[in-house]
Amino acid sequence: MATAIAAEPGLTGAMTPLPFRVAEREQNTADTWTLALEPLAGEPPVIAPGQFMMVYVFGIGEVPISVSGPPLLLTVRAIGAVSTAICHAETLGIRGPLGTSWPVGCGGDAVVVAGGIGLAPLRPVVLHTLAHRDDYDRVLLLYGSRTPSELLYTRQLEDWRRAIDVEVTVDAAAQGWPGPVGFVAKLVARVELRPGRTTAFVCGPEIMMRTTIDALLARGVPPERIHVSMERHMDCGVGLCGHCQLGPTLICRDGPVYAYPDVARFMEVREL
Numbered sequence: 001m002a003t004a005i006a007a008e009p010g011l012t013g014a015m016t017p018l019p020f021r022v023a024e025r026e027q028n029t030a031d032t033w034t035l036a037l038e039p040l041a042g043e044p045p046v047i048a049p050g051q052f053m054m055v056y057v058f059g060i061g062e063v064p065i066s067v068s069g070p071p072l073l074l075t076v077r078a079i080g081a082v083s084t085a086i087c088h089a090e091t092l093g094i095r096g097p098l099g100t101s102w103p104v105g106c107g108g109d110a111v112v113v114a115g116g117i118g119l120a121p122l123r124p125v126v127l128h129t130l131a132h133r134d135d136y137d138r139v140l141l142l143y144g145s146r147t148p149s150e151l152l153y154t155r156q157l158e159d160w161r162r163a164i165d166v167e168v169t170v171d172a173a174a175q176g177w178p179g180p181v182g183f184v185a186k187l188v189a190r191v192e193l194r195p196g197r198t199t200a201f202v203c204g205p206e207i208m209m210r211t212t213i214d215a216l217l218a219r220g221v222p223p224e225r226i227h228v229s230m231e232r233h234m235d236c237g238v239g240l241c242g243h244c245q246l247g248p249t250l251i252c253r254d255g256p257v258y259a260y261p262d263v264a265r266f267m268e269v270r271e272l
Contacts, residue, residue, distance in 0.1 A: 017093025048101035049124035056093030066121035115204025144184025188215035195220035
């Protein structure tokens with residue numbers, strides 16, 4: 001097995017974690033942290049919005065984590081042994097960047113729809129629109145979370161409101177919550193949209209993505225202008241193991257970002 005991997009050009013490097021140190025660590029919620037990583041040698045990798053890293057905790061395991069900002073920020077929710085170890089590690093092994101990216105050069109109107117920690121892989125899209133604001137007309141961020149305490153990047157959300165339209169909703173409001181209550185797809189139904197000029201970027205739990213896409217289609221947004229991130233079951237990150245197969249595609253190789261028409265028939269099957 002080792003000989004076969006080594007014989008394929010470039011594959012050995014793609015399978016070898018490089019050491020990075022955790023330079024900064026910010027706790028976003030009770031169980032979520034954002035880590036700023038720096039390479040122990042060399043320059044930080046060049047990462048396109050939407051790509052992911054395979055993150056290895058020495059002696060524990062490896063998981064895919066979306067990049068949440070440049071030069072290398074990872075927002076991680078501690079839900080298992082590996083992700084919990086990542087949140088508290090001082091040194092990590094990193095492979096990547098891997099996967100496809102969001103079509104951020106679309107221009108026109110950009111509508112970013114995120115659910116829960118799905119805002120993390122969409123944060124680079126928001127940052128790109130802010131850095132290239134003159135390239136876009138309207139930029140709209142619709143973000144939903146289960147509760148106010150689980151909202152990510154709360155300080156940044158307020159900063160972003162100065163340059164783009166931001167709407168935030170929660171499924172269950174706490175006392176004092178001043179905003180809307182309800183699923184994020186309901187925001188799509190009531191905001192102003194110019195469907196033919198809109199490119200939509202969607203990431204979150206799959207039920208949230210399905211309802212959001214239905215709402216976007218109902219508003220007249222063309223299917224080919226809707227893009228989703230399908231982040232599940234990835235293991236090797238380079239298309240070897242097949243664990244992330246989705247129909248004829250491998251998410252780690254052909255995704256995680258897809259144009260909606262490419263995965264529409266698979267998203268109809270719940271938790272495929």
